[in-house]
Amino acid sequence: MSSFNFDVITLFPKAFELINNLGVITRALDKNLIDVNLHDLREYGEGSYRQVDDKPYGGGAGMVLKPEPIYKAHESIRKSSKSKTLLMTPQGKVLKQKDLVRWSTLDQIIIICGQYEGFDERIRCLADEEISIGDYVLSGGEIPAISIINGLTRLLPGTLGDPDSLVDESHNSSLLEYPQYTRPLIFKEMEVPNILLSGNHEQIRLWRERKMLERTLDRRKDLISKVQLKNLQSQETDQKVLNHLILLEIKNKLENYPDW
Numbered sequence: 450m451s452s453f454n455f456d457v458i459t460l461f462p463k464a465f466e467l468i469n470n471l472g473v474i475t476r477a478l479d480k481n482l483i484d485v486n487l488h489d490l491r492e493y494g495e496g497s498y499r500q501v502d503d504k505p506y507g508g509g510a511g512m513v514l515k516p517e518p519i520y521k522a523h524e525s526i527r528k529s530s531k532s533k534t535l536l537m538t539p540q541g542k543v544l545k546q547k548d549l550v551r552w553s554t555l556d557q558i559i560i561i562c563g564q565y566e567g568f569d570e571r572i573r574c575l576a577d578e579e580i581s582i583g584d585y586v587l588s589g590g591e592i593p594a595i596s597i598i599n600g601l602t603r604l605l606p607g608t609l610g611d612p613d614s615l616v617d618e619s620h621n622s623s624l625l626e627y628p629q630y631t632r633p634l635i636f637k638e639m640e641v642p643n644i645l646l647s648g649n650h651e652q653i654r655l656w657r658e659r660k661m662l663e664r665t666l667d668r669r670k671d672l673i674s675k676v677q678l679k680n681l682q683s684q685e686t687d688q689k690v691l692n693h694l695i696l697l698e699i700k701n702k703l704e705n706y707p708d709w
């Protein structure tokens with residue numbers, strides 16, 4: 450089985466030394482399930498000083514990454530027929546679990562890490578997708594890139610010891626994961642729910658399903674909207690009305706569960 454290739458264009462390749470101490474990624478590297486190839490942008494810089502940035506036209510604070518070094522770095526990478534290039538930018542689409550699942554069917558992801566105050570607009574032409582990991586700004590794209598490597602690697606066959614552990618994780622079904630417990634039975638006067646000790650698998654399944662709904666309703670109502678929208682969607686119905694109907698439907702559904 451050929452490995453999944455991550456090719457990362459970055460000004461700070463040392464930032465990726467972290468992945469050598471992240472269990473899932475380290476095991477995948479040891480098993481040759483993935484390759485992480487770092488392309489130091491400075492090596493593609495211009496002139497004797499290997500310049501990779503310059504002042505922005507029109508003025509403004511900070512420096513902007515030049516297009517030539519990034520194009521040269523990107524062109525130097527041997528690309529698979531099943532490859533995508535991702536540009537890490539706060540302006541990108543916020544990363545979702547479904548994106549990782551979608552990319553796991555590829556065999557190569559090329560990641561361009563932005564830096565400084567930004568990058569020349571023409572760099573965007575290289576990207577198949579622009580990705581952000583949240584509505585905040587970091588000093589560069591290295592941490593977002595590591596997040597993608599980590600999240601995607603976990604989905605690759607042979608990476609996790611128990612593949613079934615992926616099934617009920619948060620966001621896989623657009624609902625947050627149910628609460629989990631392990632020994633001891635009582636810790637600081639907090640007890641494991643009796644239903645989990647019952648051995649009744651159907652009742653445990655119902656309890657977990659209810660807790661997923663309750664937790665998502667409490668913490669991420671927007672996810673519940675996505676889950677239920679297909680059942681209620683109508684082009685004539687206002688979105689606010691839909692959202693109200695969705696919450697009512699979930700609350701009614703919760704009332705039908707057993708009271709443990």
